[in-house]
C-alpha cells in the first residue's frame with residue numbers, strides 16, 4: 001500500500017509529461033504543415049505565384065536582356081473587363097447570331113482558330129491567318145499590316161467586316177440595349193446607354209487582361225532553374241543568329257514593321273494575293289510591299305499554322321524559313337530544334 005501510495009503521484013507526473021510532449025509534437029507538426037501548405041500554394045505556377053516571384057526577384061532581374069518580362073496590368077477596370085469578356089463571347093454581335101470574337105480567337109486554344117484562314121458569318125472565308133489575342137495589348141499596332149492603332153480601334157474591324165461578323169453598329173447597339181442584364185451593366189459602368197465607343201472600350205479592356213506570363217519570364221526575373229540548359233542554348237542561338245533583331249521587347253515582337261523576305265524573295269513563284277502586300281495596303285508606298293508587323297512570339301507553340309498566309313504548318317518549318325528568308329542562314333536542324341525548345345518556354349502558364 002505505501003508503495004502504491006508513493007508511486008501514484010509519479011505516474012500522474014509521467015502522464016502529464018507525456019501529454020505535454022504529445023501536445024508539443026502536435027504543435028510542431030501543425031506548424032510544419034501550415035508552412036508547407038503556404039509554400040506549395042505559392043508555387044503552383046499560377047498568376048499569384050508569378051506576382052509573388054516578381055516582387056521577390058526584381059533585385060535579380062536581367063536588365064540587359066532584349067526581351068522584357070510581362071508586367072501584370074494594374075489599374076484595369078474590373079467591371080469593364082467582366083463585361084468585355086461577355087461581349088467577346090456573344091454571338092449576337094454578329095449579323096445572324098452565329099459568330100463571336102471567340103469563334104476565331106478561341107481562348108482555350110491559344111487565342112486562335114488553327115485554320116489557314118478564318119471563317120465568318122455564312123462560312124465567308126477571310127484572306128489572312130488569325131493572330132492570337134493574347135498579349136495583343138503589347139503590340140504597337142494591331143493587325144498584320146498595323147492598320148489599327150489601338151485595341152479599341154481594332155475591335156470595330158471584325159464587327160463590321162463582311163467576312164467576319166458582318167454586323168452593323170445599329171444592330172449591335174439595339175441587341176445589347178434589349179438585353180436587360182447587359183443594359184444594366186452599361187448603365188452601372190457609364191451611367192448611360194450602350195454606344196459603339198463603349199462597346200469597343202470594354203472589349204479592349206478585357207483584351208488588356210489577356211496576358212500570359214511564362215517560364216521564360218521567371219528566368220528573366222532571375223530564377224535560374226526556370227529553363228533547362230537546352231532551352232537556354234536555344235535562346236542564345238535566337239540572339240546570336242539575329243532573330244532578336246526583329247523579335248524583341250515584351251511580346252518578343254509586335255513593336256516594328258519588317259519585310260517578309262529580307263534576304264530572299266519569299267513570294268517568288270507564288271501567286272501574290274492582296275493580303276501578301278501587307279503594309280502596302282495601308283500606305284500605298286512601294287517599299288511597304290510584303291512588310292508586316294513582326295508578330296509577337298509568346299504562346300507561339302500553341303498557334304499553328306504560321307505566317308500571315310499560314311504557309312508553315314509547324315514551328316520547325318517556321319523557324320527554318322525565318323532563318324533562310326530573314327537572315328540568309330540555312331540553320332542545321334539541331335539548331336532549329338533548340339530554338340523551338342526556347343520558343344516553347346514562351347507558352348503562358350495561365351492558358
Ligand code: HEC
Pocket residue numbers: 088099100101102103104105118119120121126128129130131132133136139141142143144145151154155158159163164165203207
Ligand atoms: C471570322 C474570324 C474572326 C472574328 C469573328 C474576329 N477576329 Fe480578330 N482577327 C481575325 C483575323 C483573320 C485577324 C487578322 C486580320 C488582319 O490582320 O488583317 C484578326 C486580328 C485581330 C486582332 C489583332 C491581333 C494582332 O496581333 O494584330 C485582335 C486584337 C482581334 N482580332 C480581336 C478580335 C475581337 C475583339 C473580335 C470581336 C469583336 C474579333 N477579333 C473577331 C479573325 C477574327
Ligand code: HEC
Pocket residue numbers: 238241242243244245246247257258259260262292293294295296297300303305306307308309315318319322323326327339
Ligand atoms: C528581319 C526581321 C525578322 C527576323 C530577323 C526574324 N523574323 Fe520572324 N518574323 C518576321 C516577320 C515580318 C514575320 C511575319 C511574316 C509573315 O507572316 O508575313 C515573322 C514571323 C515569325 C514567326 C511566325 C509567327 C506567327 O505568328 O505566325 C516565327 C515563329 C518567327 N518569325 C520566328 C523567328 C525566328 C526563330 C527567327 C530567327 C531564326 C526570326 N523569326 C527572325 C520578322 C523577322
